[in-house]
Amino acid sequence: MPPRRLTRHNTPDSSMAAADLGTAEWERSKITNQDLNLLKKLGITAKPKAVCFPSEESYPAPPMGYRVSFVDHLIRGLSTPIHPFLRGLLYVYGLQLHHLTPNSILHISIFITLCEAFLGVSPNWALWKRIFFCRRNGSPNVAYNIGGVVISIRSTADYFDVKLPDSVQGWRKRWLYIREENDGCLEDNIPPFDGAEKILRRRSWDAEATEEERTSTESLMARIHELQNTRGKELSGIQIIVYFLKSRVQPLQARKFPLWKYTGNEDVDRLSVDLEVKDLERLVRKITSLSKKDAIPSSCRVKPYSATHALPKPVIKDLLRIGAQFVGYREYANKAEEKLAEANDRANTLAQQLEQSEKARKKAESDAIDARAEADKAKADAAGVEDLRKRLHTAETSLSDHIAAQSAREEAIRKRLTTQSRRFVARTAQEFQLDEPANDSLLDALSLLEVHGSEARGGIDQAKAGLSRLFPYFFPKKEEPATFLDLAKCFNPSEDLGLRVRHENMKIAVENTVALVADSQQSIDWSKVGDTDQIEQSRWRSLIKAAKPNTRKILAYIGIKPSSTPSSSKPEV
Known part of the structure; x- marks a missing residue:
């Protein structure tokens, strides 16, 4: 796969009806001491600052130069910088590391180990498509984001029974940060983390090998069938897992040499020393569905390719050299040796041509992937422009509606203010003019x-x-x-307040008059005094007029300044 920067092409997934959990899945990391000891034994934390552990954050915030990963990914063969084939899969499928389940990571590790150690070839896209495909992970109502994509074996593929567990419990809670390394290229080796990015299904998830690719990989599929079914030398998926765990080389790490050049304990790509047998068996059972009752193979029945078991060369079998004792056949033997040398030369030429053809095929495959990526990007850009136009039109329409509504609202306010002003003028008979109107x-x-x-x-x-x-x-x-x-409100009761005050004042005046009469020590028949019905109106006025001089004296005595209003009316009762 070509080393390219990983980008996203937003192709809608109309088949997914389930709700995507997105960022709601993340919670505070819960890595145990047992997990730390296992990472240490595997050599993953041996390199300085290779791993950084979260503190109290409940959502990943990787430091500069780090990416988000999981303990269960690392123990299944992941390390940085990641293998170019894994980087290519992430690019083609449009995924991030946290989108893949632990079983999917193990599938990729087994495939790379199978290709390099048992087939003697680099892992390639054509062979991968004949065996695997991608599918969405989740229930009918919920689609996961962490582990939201599962790599599965095609039902038609003649492949190993890997015996993976149906579910890996709690793996989403054991997340951490791994140091990003670019393996000598300028682009990112691992896509920058984006926990909120939606998983979008691509056509590449179901991509099948073309007829040309099937023809070119037919010999490899035949070899896989042979590895599984050779009596007494059957190779199993568990044996492949045991092999890469014992070799202490992470299959998903970009390495200096492929596994067919593995040199053993002194290999430069080894992360740690050999695991103890009990640790190896415990780890195999942890990442597979094997129980304590199942035996763990100690080695592979098929010898893997390595520095001590070189790859076979495509040469014609050596002919038996005819000995000198067979008189009469020496000339034939010399001709046979000449033909053998000529055949070897032709074989070398064919090998070179085959290598060039393979390079051309890989380049063509890379160009095809680039072309498809560019086409997807062009479609996405076109869709983005059209969406932008629609959004702009919607925004313009909304703005026009808003302006019209605002104008109508201002006109209604103006009318209400004008009405209120007129009501005030009608009630107060006062109208004002502005000295400097604003013409608004x-x-x-x-x-x-x-x-x-x-x-x-x-x-x-x-x-x-x-x-x-x-x-x-x-x-x-x-x-x-x-x-x-x-x-x-106090001055607007149902009763007449003025009449009540006058009554009170009249009461006080009468009381004061009676007090003054009592003080004069005159003998008064008060029953006759109170009989006012017998007094005529004219008689009453003359009595009031005669009493005025004395009334002024009495009022002055009690501290009241009399007014000029007449007091000739009859008492109010």
Whole structure:
């Protein structure tokens, strides 16, 4: 796979009806001491700053230069910088590392180990498509984001029974940060983390090998069938897992040499020393469905290719050299040796041509992938432009509607303000003109209403002051209300307040008069005095007129300054 920067092409997945959990799946990492000891034994944490553990964050925030991974991915063969084939799969499928389940990571590790150690070839896209495909992980109602994609074996593929567990419990909670390394290239080796990015199904998830690819990989599929079915030398998926765990080389790591050049304990790509047998068996059972009752193979029945078991060369089998004792056949033997040398030369030429053809095929495959990626990107860009146009049209329509609604609202406010101003003029008979109008109907109407309001507030303040001065005379035993409205209500009862005050004053006047008469020590028949019905109106006026000189003296005595109003009416009862 070509070393390219991993990008996203948003192809809609119309087949997914389930809701994507997105960021809701993440929670605080819960890595145990047992996990730390296992990573240490595997040599994954031996390199300085290779791993960084989260603190209390409940959502990944990787430091600069780090990516998000999981303990269960690392123990299944993942290390940085990642293998170019894994980088290519992430690019073609449009995925990030956290989208893949632990079983999917193990499938890729087994495939790379099978290709390099038992087939003697680099892992390639054509062979992969004949065996695997991608599918969405989740239930009918919920689609996962962490582990949201599963790599599965095709039902038609003649492949190993790997015996993977149906579910890996709690793996989503054991996340950490691994140091990003670019393996000597300028592009990112691992896509930058984006936990909120949606998983979008691509056509590449179901991509099948072309007829040409099937033809070119037929010999490899035949070899896989032979590895599984050679009696006494059957190779199993568990044996492949045991082999890469014992070799201490991470299959999903970019390495200096492929596994067919593995040199053993001194290999430069080894991460740690050999695991103890009990640790190896415990780890195999942890990542597979094997139980304690199942035996763990100690080695492979098929010897893997390595530095001590070189790859076979495509040469013709050596002919038996005819010995000198066979007189008469020496000339034939010499000719046979010459033909053998000629055949070897032709074989070398064919090998070179085959190598060139393989390079051309890989280049063509790379160009095809690039072309498909560019086509997908062009489609995505076109869709993005069309979506942008629709959104712009929607925004313009919404803005026009908003402006129209705002204008209508301002006109309604202006009418209400004008109406209020007219009502004020009708009630107060006072109309105002603005000295400097703003020529803005809404603003001018508001200004006039403010002027009217100021006039109304002044009148209310004057009225309150006047009522406050009158309140003690009308309500001597009450406390004055704090608000003008309550104060005004006191002066609008059902009874006549003026009549009540006059009655009170008349009562006081009569009481004072009776007190003065009593003080004069005159003998008075009060029953006759109170019989006012017998007094005629003219008689009453003459009595009042005769009493005025003495009335002034009495009023002066009790501290009242008389007014000039006549007091000749009959008493009010």
